[in-house]
Amino acid sequence: MENLDAIRQAAVLIREARKMVLISGAGLSVDSGVRDFRSSSGWWRNIDPRTVATVEALETNYDLFHDFYSMRINHLHSVVPHHGHHILAEWEGRGILTCIGTQNVDRLHQAAGSQNVHELHGTIRTFRCHSCGKPHSESAFLQKEKCACGGKLRPNVVLFGESLPSDAWNQTINAIQEADVVLVIGTSLQVAPVNQLPFLTSAPRIFINAEETGHEGQFDVFVKGSALTSLVAIHAYIDSDRSNESV
Numbered sequence: 001m002e003n004l005d006a007i008r009q010a011a012v013l014i015r016e017a018r019k020m021v022l023i024s025g026a027g028l029s030v031d032s033g034v035r036d037f038r039s040s041s042g043w044w045r046n047i048d049p050r051t052v053a054t055v056e057a058l059e060t061n062y063d064l065f066h067d068f069y070s071m072r073i074n075h076l077h078s079v080v081p082h083h084g085h086h087i088l089a090e091w092e093g094r095g096i097l098t099c100i101g102t103q104n105v106d107r108l109h110q111a112a113g114s115q116n117v118h119e120l121h122g123t124i125r126t127f128r129c130h131s132c133g134k135p136h137s138e139s140a141f142l143q144k145e146k147c148a149c150g151g152k153l154r155p156n157v158v159l160f161g162e163s164l165p166s167d168a169w170n171q172t173i174n175a176i177q178e179a180d181v182v183l184v185i186g187t188s189l190q191v192a193p194v195n196q197l198p199f200l201t202s203a204p205r206i207f208i209n210a211e212e213t214g215h216e217g218q219f220d221v222f223v224k225g226s227a228l229t230s231l232v233a234i235h236a237y238i239d240s241d242r243s244n245e246s247v
Contacts, residue, residue: 006223007230010206011237013221017096017181021172022088023197024102024109027186027210031082031228034075034106054160058130062152069155070142073124076106084231085112092116098179101172103187103194105157118168120194122157130154164193172197179203186227189215 014020026034051057052068089112091097100109100117105124109117127141128134131151141153158164176182182198185208189195198205199218207219208230216222223230 003224006221007233007237009221010208010223010230011234013181013204013206014091014096014183014234015238018098019175019179020091020097020181020183021175021179022097022100022102023172023182023184023187023194024100024104025185025187025194026104028084028102028227029079029104029106029108030186030210031084031226032079032106032108034079034104034108050160053157055162058152058154058159065154066141066144069124069157073138073142073155076124079106079108081108081112082228084228085109085114087231087235089113090235097183099172099175101168101175101194101197103191105155118172120158120164120168120172122155122165124155124157126156127153128156169193173200176200181206184208184219185231186210188213 051061052064057065085108088097088100088109092100092114098116100114101120102109102117103121105119105121107119107123107125125138127136127138129136129147129149129151130153132147132149134147134149136145136147136153141155145153147153176197177200179201180203182201182203182205184198184205187195187209189198190213198207204221205219206221206223207216208223208225208227210224210226212222212224223234225233
């Protein structure tokens with residue numbers, strides 16, 4: 001009953017929103033089959049990120065760096081957006097959701113049809129030379145080719161120790177400061193500075209997550225559950241209300 005009440009409260013806030021901003025994390029993509037990072041089955045349970053997802057690893061242990069990201073890239077070849085991603089794209093089309101700031105590097109938001117997406121941690125779908133910045137193809141990276149300048153190829157992800165892309169960061173902050181609702185889905189809220197974003201507004205805040213993180217008290221509504229089942233339930237409640245209003 002408690003979660004049903006939370007679903008209803010979230011649905012009421014979202015239904016009335018016209019400038020809602022979404023902050024999404026790895027938990028949103030889990031229902032598409034993408035591994036997250038900090039859960040019991042996440043990447044970081046068996047791999048120390050400081051050994052693979054850093055500039056130092058890229059420069060001094062490229063084989064390890066390349067193996068890790070090649071594994072993740074190949075895994076994404078069979079991954080498609082789930083229904084929750086499509087619901088979010090539909091909310092954008094309805095004029096409810098105006099901006100997505102995402103920590104996810106898989107571009108599933110865009111594949112589902114969302115347009116205004118800011119990639120706060122970059123993307124694993126495009127590639128460049130680490131030395132000169134020249135764009136390269138996925139196949140060139142997977143085949144471990146080198147740039148014409150002799151530089152090593154890498155995905156356009158933000159590695160530990162690197163700054164977030166300023167354009168994505170600034171546009172997300174601007175949107176949050178104008179938001180009438182902030183929706184946070186599938187993140188532990190442990191990774192700075194993105195974990196600061198939901199609290200840069202006095203607008204109502206909704207948190208959807210499979211597990212409690214200790215931050216629930218900072219939100220107006222907390223829905224405990226997977227991103228997919230929670231979004232489907234909220235969407236169904238919104239549509240049922242719309243149907244009742246039209247009768």
